[in-house]
Structure formats: structure tokens, C-alpha cells
Amino acid sequence: MLNLKRNLLSAALASAMFMVATHAQADAATAAGQQSSDSSQSSDQAAGKDTKTADGKQRPSSATKLQSVEVSGFISSLENSTAVKRNADSIVEAVSAEQIGKLPGVSIADTLGRLPGLAVQTVSGRPQVLTIHGLGPDFSTALVNGGQQVSTSNNRDVQFDQYPSSWFNTVVVHLSPSANLIGQGLAGTVDMQTIRPLEKSKPEAALNARYVWNDMSELSPGKGVSNKGYNLNGVWVNQFADHTMGVTLGVDFESNPAEIQHQAPWGYPTDNSVAAGNGVVGGAKNYGISDTMKRNGLLATFQWEPNEHYTGTIDMTYDNFKEVQQAKGMELPLAWGSATLQPGYTASNGLITSGTYTTLSPVIRNDYNQTSARVYNLNWDNKFHINDNWSADLVGNYSRATRRDINLESYSGLGFNKSGPTDTIGFVEQGNGLLYVNPSYDYTNGIVLTDPQGWGGGNDVVQAGFINAPHTVDYLANLKLAVERDFVSGPFSSLEFGVARSERHKTYHIDQSFLTLGGGTISGGSAVTSAPFSGSTCSPLAWMGISRQLCYDPLAEIANGTLVGVPTFGSSLNTPPDWKTKEKVLTPYFQFNLDTYLGNVSLRGNFGVQMQHTSQYGEGERVAPGSAVTGNTITLIPVKGSTSYNKYLPSANLIFGLTQDDDFRVSAARTLARPRMDQMNPSVTVHSHIDKLASTDPNQAYFSADGGNAKLKPTMADNYNVSYEHYFSGGSGFQCSSSDQKNSDLCRTGGGGYFAVSGYFIALHDYINPNSAFLYDFSSFLPFGLTPAQVAQLGTTLGTVSGPLNNGRGYVKGAQVTLNLPFNLIAQPLDGFGTILTANRTKSSLVYPGNPNPITVPGLSKWVANGTLYYQHAGFEARISDSYRSSFLGEVSGISASRIEQTVGGGSTYDAQVSYTFDHGPLNGLTVIAQGSNLSNKIFTTYQNNDPRQVLTWERYGRRYEVGVSYKFQ
Template sequence: MQAVVVHGFISSIENSTAIKRNSDSIVEAVSSEQIGKLPGTSIADSLGRLPGLAVQTVSGRPQVLTIHGLGPDFSTALVNGGQQVSTSNNRDVQFDQYPSSWFNAVVVHLSPQADLIGQGLAGTVDMQTIRPLEKNKPEAAVNARYIWNGNSQLANGPGVSDKGYNVNGVWVDQFADHTVGVTLGVDLESNPAQIEHQAPWGYPSDPNGNAVVGGAKNYGISDTMKRRGLLATVQWEPNEHYTGTIDMTYDNFKEVQQAKGMEFPLLWSSATLQPGGTVQNGLITSGTYTNVSPVIRNDYNSTSARVYNFNWDNKFKIDENWSVDLVGNYSRATRHDVNLESYSGSGYNKSGPLDTLNFTEQSNGLLYVNNSVDYGSGTVLTDPQGWGSGNNVVQTGFINAPRTVDYLANLKLSAERDFMSGPFSSLEFGVAESTRNKTYNIDQNFLTLGGGMLDQGAVQSAPYTGGTCSPLAWMGVGAQPCYDPFAMIRNGTYTEIPVFMSSLPLPPNWKVHERDTTPYFQFNLDTQVGNVTLRGNFGMQVARTHQTSTGERVAPGSSVTGGQTQLIPVTGGTTYTRYLPSANLIFGLTPNDDIRVSAARTMARPRMDQMNASQSISGDTTHLTSTDPNQAFFSSNGGNAKLKPTMADNYNVSYEHYFANDASGYQCNAADAKQSDLCRGGGGGYIAVSGYFLKLSDFINANSAYLYDFAAFVPSYLTPAQQAQLGTTMGIVSGPTNDGHGYVKGAQLTLNLPANLISPALDGFGVILTGNRTKSSLVYAGNSNPITVPGLSKWVANGTLYYQHSGFEARVSDSYRSSFLGEVSGISASRIEQTLKGGSSFDAQVSYTFDQGPLNGLTVIAQGSNLTNKTFVTYQNNDPRQVQNWESYGRRFEIGVSYKFL
């Protein structure tokens, strides 16, 4: 029979449902609508709508995932089973680094299994590219979209725009009597964002004890991310005994931000808060500051990154019972950031005319300023607040330039023995060996106006003669000078002076090396117990890890300013073994009812920046003779190269009822069944109720301390006479330790309902609803008060209403998550935790596909995201009014076409 092909969003839903239903563990999945076209605006956007998952937005784009309430540090990402490196300074994979057009399906493993190497504590995201020999004929598609933002461009400059595009194409073909297959893909993207950004300094108390904004950094930001991605897969199956697959991907992306705005030092400065402001529940919500000396900012941020992946999978079929798989993969990421600050104002160190500023704290968290001063006149290039005086420079700017290199090599050899009878369908066993190196370095320079150091006659100000713009009109601020700071560097206006540890507690450069050996075995089940079918698996991994970290410390007596710092290498490390059993049992009560039960032990390796071996050592001569390590001569701030992984006992249970559907109605032929979960098991709707419990141990406390032997530092810090008096070489290092324990527990409900099950009149309509309730408790040693696990939202909910008929498609979606503790970028490209305000984000899509005539295969599409213009807000002290970051991204719109060659 001729196969019936299911197109569009419904095909994605049905195949995703079939992947979930046919899996031998608990998974969620998203499948492509056609080649080169995942539903949603990005991989992260698509995954964020799955049950139990949520996304965190960065610069207006969904970027990192939360699984069952646990943040990105507790999950891992794979491409075709190969573990991925990260472009961040940690392990968390930023999903906007992957073009969505590359992937045929993305499967999220919520319960572990022994043969899944590189799995995460909370979950594992496996992104799967097209296997060309699993297609029964050549296929090709081209997609093109034009992108724009509802906000007008906020900051002009090289590298940014308020318009963008995405063009991608995928081609699949087979040769040599279907023994050789090739997939080629290209993705070209220019993704714009316009960001209204505000970052209050904090909320000190006035003389009456009322909190009031102490200052604010404000920008109008124009952001553009450009990507060039390439995909190539070659598959060779010369006979039934061997299949070889080579996957190669290359992704080159650069993000540029032009950030122009103004910083208002207020109560935490020489500005004066006038009496008579409005006070509401202990917060001054409106008032007036005098003697304000603004710092006008023309900043620039860029990220340049390249990600390479190579995967070679060799499957050998020895006979009808034995098969062997040898797979090697290599993943590498390089990243270079430039974060440049440039200052101007009315005069050096508050010497120019001072301003009066009226402010109002609006109900949406925005600090609105009634200040129409034209800062374009009388402005000079200078250090308006004298920030550089402590370092003996006139600081007219600053440059942070971190570099990250991360590579991971894996080799896995496994064998599988199939059984023709008995309760076990097969036994799989093998060993995986991996090596990972990550290096982080940061260069820092002051920008000055020349003339040397401050006490040597440094130039304090220089005239400004350029143009103006109004990037902060949205918050009530008038025109300001706008210029290209790099032009100032090129023409010699700015002079760079190296600086060290200006804003960091210890030397920032580090390198982490890991060597992992993981033998494993897994029994696969497929049997019958009475009238109940039983399938699944159980087994164990044994993770043996040797980790080392290299950092630095400042040589005794060495200066930390003026670029004269002498650094001495510091190394450390540890070795550990963890036993990770797992079991997944699926009880088939009826052909449409399954109960899934999973139990496993999982782990999350430490954050790499916390493994930094660097030390900031100090000595206190008043404690020279003390024998108490808590009151010893030596103490330090630093990382902890001996950190162990966070562990979890992970339990999941799920009841799933699949609505009756007739898979034969798809008339799947043999080739279709080979390639499609839909054909193997059908893909109608379902309802699922599930619960999960993770018992956490060895949770890493970033603000802890541990005992350390400083014996190696004694000759450098003490004279022979002092050494003779030294009471102990032991001391305390303020750094992370494994002293936390707690739990995460939750329940979720999912309804995937094609409406024709209710009435034939509703054919084409459908709804997908999912709700997730999570609770957590985390306790650190010495503190009995529990806290919420970082990254956890108590409530996560998603809803999609869709309609598809005769080529026409329309859908609208809502994603909601409650407030949670997340991570944002802090000073000197560091990571800091803040409470992120929850809320809903809506998007919609409408399209039409021509299925006959000269336009057969063409789809026209229009979509919008963030249609309610949801703001990104972080706050402190459990008070949403005490905002730390406020960002508005505007609405995003796309129109485009997609053409599938038939």
C-alpha cells in the first residue's frame, strides 16, 4: 500500500507521542514537523514546552533548561549520544548554540538507564540528527524567515540591527543501491533583540529605616546574534553485518551588544535624598535626589564562539545473537568575550555641575526617572565618580576579555547478546573512556586618557565633540553622548593599562582536567507476567573519575595593580568512584495503559569554576603561634579542587493512558516503519500522571569553608624565626564543599487531546496541557534552616491550542513558571544567583501548506513570540519591589516560507 504521510504540527505531536510510548524508560520528546523544521523558534523554546521542563531566557532568547525544578548544572546534553561541551565557563549547555534545523528529534531522558553514558542527575537531553539510510527516498527542504522586533532600535553601532533572518537547508539522499547515505545541512542566522535594561544597585535604608534605591545602571541595548552552522552525515551499510555513521557539525556564532545608557549613583554616593518622598510598606516608591553625578555609558559586549562535533559510530552484527558497537566522539568549544565599558560625564570625580533627579518605582518594577536634562552638552570623557582613584588611575573605562576552551573526547566499546526466549530480550555490557579539559582565562585592562598614573599627572578629562542619541527615553531620560569606544582606542584617545584582580576575590585563571572510566552492564526486559506485559531494563554504571585543577596565587609581596603581579601555579585534585544502579520497568496493563516505574542513583559533577584551584592566601601574625586551625596564621579564599559530585537517589513513577488510535490507518510500509516511531506504535493523544522524588546528598555549598594544609606556603610567607614559632600549618579556606543535603519532589499532569476524540466535528483541533508542581528543601551543614534548591520553580505550566486542516495550521501557546532562584551574569563575567520573577509568555503561529499545483510543497508561515511583552525581572529579599534586574525585550515577529522538495 502507498504510505500516508502526516504533515505539519500534528505529525510532530504524534511522532513525539510515539517516541515517548515506545521508550523503555521515562522520556519526553519533540519531533520535527518535516526535515529542517522543529516546532517553536529554537531548540530551547521547543523543549521548554515539554512536561517537567522549563527554560531561562538570556538576552531575549530561551537558552538553558530546568528539568524537574533543577537548574542547568544538573542536566547534560548529547548529540547522537555524544556528550557535549559548553561555551559557558561551566558545564551547562546553552541550547541556543545549536541550530534547530539540524535535528530530527530531541529526546529528554527523565529516568536514567545504564547504557546512557554522560547522563545528568535530573535529566539528559539527546539531540538526534537525521540518519539518511533510515529514509526510504531523497528528501530536501529549504526554510527562510525574516525577523523583526516590536521595539525600535535602541542603540546604533557596528554589528547590530533591529532586523534579522534565518535561512537553512537540509538535503538527504541515498546511493549505491541504498548502501550509502548522505545528509548535508546549512544554517545561516542573524537574530536581533532590543533590550530595555535596568539594574538597580540595591536598596539601602534612609535615616528613617525605609529602603530606597541606592543607584541604578540603565541601558538601551541592541543585540544581534549571527550564526553560521554546517552539518554533514555519511552513513555506510555495505551488508547486514556492518553499519558505519560519521556525523560532523560546525557552529560559528557571534553575538554583539551595543549598550548605551547611564548610571545614576544615588544614596550609595554623594547624592542627597530629599525629604517628603512617598513611602509604601517600608519602601520609598517616589522621591527626589539632588547632587547627582551621572556616569554616561557607551558599552560594548561581544561573544565569539565556535563549536565542533565529530562522531563515528561503528555497529557490527556478528551473528543473530551477538552485536558490537564501537563509537568515538569529540566535542570542542572555544569562546572569546569582550565586555567593554566607557564613561563620560560633567567632570572628573563629581567636579562638574550636579543634577536633580526625580524617581518613581512603577508597579511593573521599572524605576522611572523624570529627568529631561540634555546630557549631550557640556559632557567630557572622564572618570565621573573617581572609581579608578583606588587603583591610582583615571578610569574612563574598563575591558574584561575572558577566553574559554573546552574539549571532550569519548570512546565507548559495547557488546550485546540477544536472547530468543526467556524474560530478557538482551544483555548489553561495555566500557566508556572520556577525557575533558576546560581552560578559562580573563584579561582585564583599565581605559585611561593617558599621562600615566593618577599621582603622575594623569589626564583627568578630554572634550567630547561627537553626536547624541536617546537610548533611555523609555525610562524618562533625555539625550546623551553616543560614540564608538573602539574608535577612541584606535585614535589614541584611550590608553589601556593592565590591571589584576580589580573586582575578583582570587586569581581568575584556571584549568580543569577530568579522566573518566565507566564500565556498565544492562539487562533488557521483554516478557509477560500473567495478563500484564513487562519491558524495560536494569543495570549499573561504575563511574571512576580522576580530576585535577590548576590555578594561581599571588606571590608574597607582589602588587595586584599596575600589571606587576607575580603569579605562582597552584594544583589540586582528587579521585573518586561512584556506583550508579538503575532500573526501568514498564507494566502494560492493557494495550493502551502503561505504568512506568524507575529507580536510579545519579550524579552531577561539580561546576568547573568552583573546582578552581586558585588561592588568595593571607597571613595574620597575631595568630602566628596559635594551634587552632580556625584561628591560625594562614587563611585563604579559593575554589576546591577536591569537590565531589552531587548525588541523588532518583525515583519516578508514571501512569499513561493512550487514547485509541489506528496505526494501520497510516498504512506504513516497511521503509516507513524502519524510520518512524509513529509507524511502530501509533501516535494518538494521551493522558499521563506522574510523580518524582530526588533525595539529594553531597550537594555543593558555594559559601562554605574547609580545612587546608598550607605547609607548602610556609617558606614563602615566613622567616626562619617565624617558622620556628608557627603553631600549625593548617588553616581555613573559604570555598565550596559537599555539605548539603535535601530533596526535590513533585507531580505533573499532562493531557494531549486530539479534539476529534470528543466529536468528529472537532477534527483538526487539539489541545496540549501540562502542569508541574515541585517542592524542594536543601540544608547545609551548620544551618538547620532549609532553602529552596536553586533553579526551581514551584509551578510550571504549558498550554497549546492548535488547529490543522487541509494545509492550514494555527496554534497559540502559553508558558508559565513561578519565581525561582536562577543565575545571571555579574561583575567581571562572573555568575551570580538572583530570584527571577515568574510569569507567562505567549506565542502564536499560523501557516498554510500547498499540497497540489505548481506550489506543491510550499509553506508560508507567520509567527510571533513574547506577544504579551513579558519582562525579565530579578529581585532580592523576597520582595518583588526590590528589583535587581529589569529587562523588556519587546515582541518578536517572523514571516517566512518553507519548501520541501517532493
């Protein structure tokens, strides 16, 4: 596969060189045709019209007249995106809507994942978070109309599936920052821009409706889930009062299904006594998951431009979504459980690939997960045009997210604590990483609610399930005042300066409970060890060889009193888990904007500096040393921490216009990525591991602890980018009105294809090492839930304490190439055909103290490639896309510089779309569309020890199909 991608890259480069040559010939061959254009251009000049862009390039002109660039379809999206990229005063990638309410791609995350230098990560079967230049979502930020966004996770990473794609007209990804970009990220900044009604020349409206289904049948049927769904959205734009007032209204209703085959092996221990030193699967957690995410979203924008001196804009968005997962399956405790590996197994290169286990006591799982979240955004932008030289912009925005989760586990089996019948099970490690099994027991008979493996014994309860119920609140308020002074002569076009202030608060609270069969304790003799239930036959794991089992609704068992919750205490789970963080940032800045010439070379761009003064505060809890367990509680004491710091972030972006169609861009900037918010939590969590009670190794002991660091500072980076861009045409030849010239990037320089090659180097310092660790004596915490007999068995009171520190350093470097080629530039009969090819090669290195050997930046793929082949003609559109990401290594450093490696498998995903738009007759404005995503049905895997057979996560999501209609009101 890697060779194939390299061949595609070679083909892209060869095509680009061939295109350049043929384009030069085409220029000479069509000189006569251009005389007419030149003549029109001369007429404009004679009339005193400005026919050049800010960098001196000639604006295209022809007989084609656009009303506010009213082009449509995928090609129009490409042309607008190319124009945004070409006119930007920094290095950016962009995507534009094909028409209002319709971004190309399945979702906004999917669309962004196809841009050069970006990759998307799938969560629960949906594209969700982004990687920019090999750095994960913690190293980038997201804006809506320039306002920084909060997150529905317990950190900063933005889940892009929380934003309906129908809301946005353009999305710009800033790969190099500028001083006036507030809320910038270390690797990149994603700015999602909604429709501005006064930038439209006339009213517009569109309705889009789609029916969605997954090709897998429902794996775990239940309330709130389905393998079918829908998306219905509408956008309306209008202007009033002689085009001085404008309104945009949008609605989005969605039911998004996903089916997930999930397998998570526990690991691969080496059993010298039985397996002769070969690794063998230690157990596996297996689910068939049915998932449905439902969303209701609202968008409103109001604009007022009473005169040439003031423009006011208010944007409001509201997003309410609820995700339900029915997860049913079975956990198989094998080598690390009570099962026994039998002789006669098959081993290959140090791994047992097939064999038989006896005395298996499985844990049958009927789990339920629910997420409810609400996201609010309010943005108020006031632009003041004071006179020809001075202007100002006062912006306030507020972003807020609330989220509640219920993660419910419910266990059933053949008897309490391995006391019931046992099973004999054959297993085979298949070539695609799947653990396929062949049980002999019928799991529809003799099944009861219980604690099949006795997991609750260390906490003196019969653990028939567990509940995690976290609640997160995140809000961010920003206020910015910017002033700009324009210059009519000299090398600088303007000077910008201003100040911004932001304040962010995030709280995380979680309720945790054991689910028991009545709430009694084992030692007190009041614990119920098993209980019957009413279930039905289901087959969530037929794909891995388990034909059927009993399924039930765990919520109903709680409601009828069979399952009773008791609080956790002194368990191996995080205690305490609650925290609060606050962050205040004051950012004064200034920026000079360039527009001049160096001989025959135009020069534009900017340089400036931000100064960020940050005050941060964290509040949490920790277990009080020596506190005794009282009932099911343990004494907690508060812990607080704070710090403040100043960071200076200079930046420079220079764009050299070598010719009318060639730009060379250079940027240098200092950037930062603030700590994850859970890392700023000062809580100290003490863990107990009952299975390691007798261990004398402090690295594998009963006690351990971890926590955050309220004094943690950002990861810093010196970010360097270069880019050479050749634009194959002067644009599509649009003749635009004066209003369009002001508002439309497409009118300023046109769209068309381009070839770009770029490189980047990100020098990382003060990199946050998440697992800096030291030894600690936990004697003062005894008994910590242990009985006197268990205290006597304790092997050591020493354990490890781990937490984050700013002690890492390293780099990320890479190169990327992009070819956006309309085939009519090669031969006119190919008009309507085109391709977009992009490839990115990245390398990284990280060094932590205590381990001089560099490791790879977690989450980085060496190769990322995307390819799209499209055709558009007379209302008909078709395209197919391939997104490829190579395997990437995630490594962490622990106590004594130990290293843990885990690799995420790479591969390709294919999407396709076909549509037809009626442009006349009674159906004028109607588009019918069909598309499919994940057509390759890619398997997502992670594995360890650089051995793809040692799988840690195996998932398959199925193919997704959509059919729908879109109507644009004429």
C-alpha cells in the same frame, strides 16, 4: 495568576476524565467500523505477519499507506513524539520535526521548554538554557547522536541556542536514566538526533527562509547590531548504491536580533538619618541594549550499509557564531553614591517609592560586548551485526568549543570625581518594578570622557572604562564499545555490556585592563582626568525617563589613542582569574533488557549499573603572600590540585502494560552532577575593597578571598520516578512497510493523544555548597597596593575566604500532569483541533551546615505550566501557546550561616503561529508561515527580601515576529 493556572490544571484533569468516558462510548459506537480493521489484521496474521509490538500490544493497521511515515505538519510532530515516548524503555519526553529542517517552536531551546517537566530561561532576549524538574542547567547534560557535548560557557551548562534547530529530526529528553546511557545527567539528559539518511525511504530536501524583526526600534544603534534579522537553512537527504550509502547535508545561516531594556538597581539601603528607617534605591545601572547574534552552521552525515552485518555512520557539525551588543545608558549613583535624598519623599510599607535626589553625578555608559564562538562535533558510529544473537557497537566522538569575549565599558560624565556640575533627579518606583526618573540636566552638553565617580582612585588611575576579555577552550573526547547478546526465550530480551572512556579539558584565560586617559597615575601627577570626544545624540533610556544623552563608539576612542589600557592589579576584581581543568572518566556498565509477561500484564524495561572511575585535575594561580606591587603587576604563584573517586550508578526502568492503551512506568536510579568547572579551579582569588578600608567587621572588610576546590566531588542523587500513561487511540492507523516497522516509532505503536500523570522524588546528598566560608588573617598580603597612609587606616586584616564543599543535602519532589488531546476523539466535527496542556508542581529543600533551616534549591519554580491550542486542516495550520513559570527563589548561605535571598519573577509568555502548505499545483510543497513570540512582552525581574518592589534586575525584550517560506522538494 497562580489561581488561573490551578484552574487550567483542573480543567485539564476534567477534560481527561471526560475524554476517557467519551472515548469508551466512541469505541462501542464504532465497533462496526473496526470490524474491517480487524479483518485486515486477521489477514496479516494468516499471512504469518507479526502484528504485535515488543510488549505484546497490537499494531494498528488500516488502508493508509505511509512512505517512511511521510506525514507533515504540527500534528505529525505530535504523533511522532507521542510514539517515541510510548515505545521508550524509560521515562522520556520527546519532540519531532514537522518536516526535515523544521522543529516546532522558535528555537530548539524554546521547543524543549514546552515539554512536561522542563522550563526554559531567557538570556539576552533568547531562550537558551533548560531547567529539568526544577534543577538548573548544571544538573543536566546534552548529547548529539549520543555524544556528550561541551559548553561555550565557562562551566558545563549547554547553551541550546548554539545548535540550529534545522539540524535535528528528533530530540529525546531522558527523565530516568538507563545503564547504557553514557553521559547522563542528574536531573535529565537531552539527546539531539540528526537525520539518518538510510532510515529514509527516498531522497528528501527542504529550504526554509525567514525574515525576523523586533517590535522595539533600535535602542542603541551601532556597528554589528540591528532590530531586524533573517534565518536561511536547507537540508538535503539522498541515498545511493541500491540504498547502501546515504548522505545528509545541511546549512544554516542566521542573524538573530534582540532589543533589551535593562535596569539593575544596586540595592535598597536603609538611611535612618534621612529616610526614617525606610529602604530607598541606592543606585541603578541602566542600559538600552541592541543585540545581534549571527551564525553559520554546517551539518554532514554519511552512512554506509554494505551488508546486513555492518552499518557505519559519520556525523559532522560546525557552528560559528558571533554576538554583538551595543549597550548605551547611564549609571545613577544615588543613596550609595554622592547623591542626597531630599525630604518630601513618599514611603509605603518600609520602602520609599518616590522622591528627589540632589547632587547627582551620573556615569554615562557607552559599552560594547562581543562574543565569538566555534563549536565542532565529530561522531563515528560502527554497528556490527555478528549473527542472530550477537551484535556490537563501537562509537567515537569528539566535541570542541572555543570562545572569545570582549566586554568593554567606557565612562563619560560632567567632570572627574564628582567635580563637575550635579543634577537634581526625581524618581518613582512604578508598579511593574521599573525605576522611572526625571532628570533636570541636558546630558548632551558638557560631557567629557572621565572617571565621574573616581572609581579608579584606589588603584591610582583615572578609570575611564574597563575591559574584560575572556577566552575559553573546551574539548571532550569519548570512546565507547558496547556488545549485546539477544535471547530468543526467557524474561530477558537481551544483555548489554560495554565500557566507555572520556577525557575533557577546559581552559579559561582572561585579560583585564583599566581604560585610562593616557595611562598615567594620579600619585605621579601624570594622569589625565578628562578628554573631549565626538558623539551624537541618542535616546537609549527614553523608556525610563532620560530623554537623550551623548553616544559614541568606544572602540574608535581606543583606536585613536584617547583611551589607553593598563593592566589591573590588586583590585576588587578576580586576581588571578586563569585556570585549567582536566577530567578522565572510565565507565564500564552492564544492562539486562526485559520483555516478558506477568500474567496478563506485559513487562518490559531494563536494569543495570554503571561504575564511573573519575580522575580530575585543576591548575590555577594565587597571589603570593607578602608580594609587593611593582608597577602595575603583582607576583602570582601556581597552585594545583587533584583527586580521584569511584561512583556506582545502578538504575532500573520497569514498564507494565496494564492494557493495550495503559502503561505504568517505575524507575529508580542513582545519578550524579559533576562540579562546575570553575568550581574545580584551585585558584585562590584575593579581593580588596577600598570602600571598606576602615571597616573593623571581618565580614565587611578590605580583604576577602574566594576560590575553587580541585578535590570537589559530584552532587549525588537517588532519583525515583513513576508515571501512568493512557493513550486515547491505537494510533492513526498507519499501514507501514517492514522497513518502517524497524525504523519508525510511529509505525510500531502509532501516535495520537494521551493523558499522563507522574511523580518524582530526587534525594540530594553531597550537594555542592558554593559558599562555605571561614575567617582568615591576610596580614601577609600587605601592602597589596595600599599606600603607607592607607595601611594606617586599615580597620582589620581579617576577612572571609569562601569556596565550594560537598556538605549540602536535601530533596526535590514534584508531580506533573499532561493532556495531549486531539478533539476528534470527543466529536468528529472537531477533527483538526487539539490541545496540549501540561502542569508541573515542584517543591525542594536544601540544608547547609551551620544553618538548620532549609532553603530552596536555587533556580526552582514551584509551578511550571504550558498550554497549546492548535488547528490543522487541508494544509492550513494555526496554534497559540502559553508558557508559565512561577516566581522562584534563589538563596545562598554565607559566613556565619547568613542568607541572601533573590527571587526571579514569574509570568507567562505567549507565542502564535499560522501557516499554509500547498499540496497540489505549481506551488506544491511550498509553505508560507508567520509567527510571533513573546507576544505578552513579558517583563523579566529579580528581586530581594520577598518584596517584588525591591527589584535587582528589570528587563523587557519586546515582541518578536517572523514571516517566511518553506519549500519541500517533492
